[in-house]
Amino acid sequence: MLDICLLGTGGMMPLPNRWLTSLMLRCNGSSMLIDCGEGTQIAMKEKSWSPKPIDVICFTHYHADHISGLPGMLLSMGNAERTEPLHMVGPKGLRRVVDGLRVVAPELPFEIIYHELSEPLEQIEFGPFVLDAFKVNHKITCYGYRVSIRRLGKFDATRAQASHIPVRCWNRLQHGETVEEDGQIYTPDMVMGAARRGLSVTYCTDTRPTPMITEMATNADLFICEGMYGEYEKLDNAKKYKHMMMVEAARIGAEAKPKEMWFTHYSPSEMKPDIYWDEISKIWPVKFARDGWTKDLVFDEEGEDK
Template sequence: MFELTLLGTAGSAPTKARALPSVYLSYEGDSFLFDCGEGTQMQLLKFGLSPHKIRAIFLSHIHGDHVIGIAGLVRTLALNNRTEELKIFIPKGYEKAITSLIKFDKAMINYPIKILPIKKGTMFKGKDYEISSFKLNHTVPTYGFVFKEKDKLKFDMKKCKKLGIKGEMFKHLELKNHIIINNKKILLKTVSFKKPGRKVVYSSDTRPCAETLKNSKSANILIHESSYTSRYSELAKSRKHSTVSEAATIAKKANVKQLILVHFSARYKDDYELIKEAKAVFANTVIGKDGYKVTL
C-alpha cells in the first residue's frame, strides 16, 4: 500500500477548515510525517491514521507552524507505550529547539527519540524505498523531501517465452546478467526493462527554486506550498513564499503527474481564485484540503 494523506493545509495560522502543515505518507506498513504543525495528532485521529506506525518525522524548517505539533505527539506516543525508536529530522543547528519541545516539562518518554540534522541527499532507507532531501529557499534553512520507490527490474515475458526462458532461469539471469540457451548467450538487458519507482515530493515553504524543479522531475505527485495568488506576489517575494502560479509553473516544467497545492494564507475563504490561477498553468492541480487522500 502506498498512500498519502494531507493532515493540514493552512499556512502560518489555522482556519476552521484547515489545520497547520503536515503530510502523512504510508508505504507497505511504514509511515512517515512530513512537517508536524500544531494539532497534527488530532488530525491523525480525525482521519483514522495510526501514529504508532510512524518511523520518522521530517521537519522542513523551524517555523512554529511546521513543528509545534511534535510536543503533543511524542507525549501521546509515550502514553500509548511506544517502544520503537522515533527519528526526527530537522535542519542542522535547530536540534536543541526540538529537544526543548520534547523535554520542557520533563515528561516521561520511555522510548528512544533520535533528533538528527537533515543531510542533503539520502537520509532514510527502507527495503524498497528511500527518502532524501534537497535545499529550498526560505527565510530560514529549509528542506524539501523526496520519497522514492526503488526502480524494479521487469522481464519482457513475450521475448522470454520466445527464447525459451522459464522457471529458475529468471533467477540465474538476474544473478549473472546473462544466460546460455542452446549455445546462445542471452543478456539480461535484452529481455528486461527497468520500471521506474514511484516518487512523491514535498516542497515546504519556499520561493520557487531550481532544486525543487530538479528533484520533482517526472514525480507522480508534487506537494508544493502556495501561500498566495499572484495578486500578492510582492508579499510572496518578501516573505519568501510561492504564489499559486509559481508553484504550478514548477509542476509544469518538472512534468509531474499531479500537483497538490498546500499552505494557503487564511485570507482565501474558498478555492475559486486558487484553482482558477493554478489550472491556467497546470491542469492536473488539486487544491489540497485536510483529509485529502491519494492512493498511488
C-alpha cells in the same frame, strides 16, 4: 502501494476548517510524517490513522506552524506504549529544537535518533522510503523532500532454473538478498531484470521558486507545493517573507510535469483558494487540496523504465 494523506493545509495559523501543515505517508507497514503543525493529531484521528507506527518524522524547517504539534504527538506515541526508536530528520539544529519542545515531554519510552541535514542535497533510506532532502530558499534554513519507493525488476524463473538455483532461494533473491546455499553464492542480478519505475512524491513549502524544486518534482507521481498567495497584490509579501505565489508554483508544475499536483500551505487570508482555479489551470492543472485529502499510489504495470 504508497498511501498518502495531506493532514493539514494551513500556513501561519490554524483556521476552523484548516489545520497546519502536515503530510503522512504509509508503505509496507512503515509510516513517515513530514511536518507536524498544530492539529496534526486531530487530523490523523479523523482519518483513523495512528501515530504509533510512525518510523520517521521529517521537518522542512522550524517555524511554529510546521512543528508546534510535535510535543503532543510524542506524548501520544509514548502513551500508546511505543518502544521502537523514532527517527527525526531536519535542518541543522534539530536536536536543540526538539529538546526545547520536550520540556513538556521529558520522559519517553522510546529513543529518538536525529539526522541533521547540512548539505544542499542529501539522501537517506528508511525501510521502503528513499528520502531526498533538498535545500530551498526561505528566510531560515528550509528543505523540501522527495520520497521515493523503489521497484525491483521482474523475477526471471527461466534464468533461475538455467543457473540451477534452488527454488527455496528464489524468494530471498527477489527481495534483494544475496543467498549462500551449499557453498554457492547467488545474487539478485542472476535472476532479476532491470529496475522498473517506482513511485515518488515531492513535498515543498515555504520557499521562493528555485531550479532544485523543478528538478526534484520532475515526473513525480504527486507534487505537493506551497500555494501561499493568489492575489497579485501579495507578490511583495511573498518576496519579502520568501513564500510562493500560486502562479509561480503552477509554472514549476508546468516545467516539472508531475502526474498530479496539489497546492497546500495557504495563507489565512486565502479562505477560498480555489477561486483562482480558472487562472491557474491555464498554466498547469493544479488541484487545490484541502485537509484530509488522500491518495493511493500504485505501481504502473506497464512501466519498465527507472
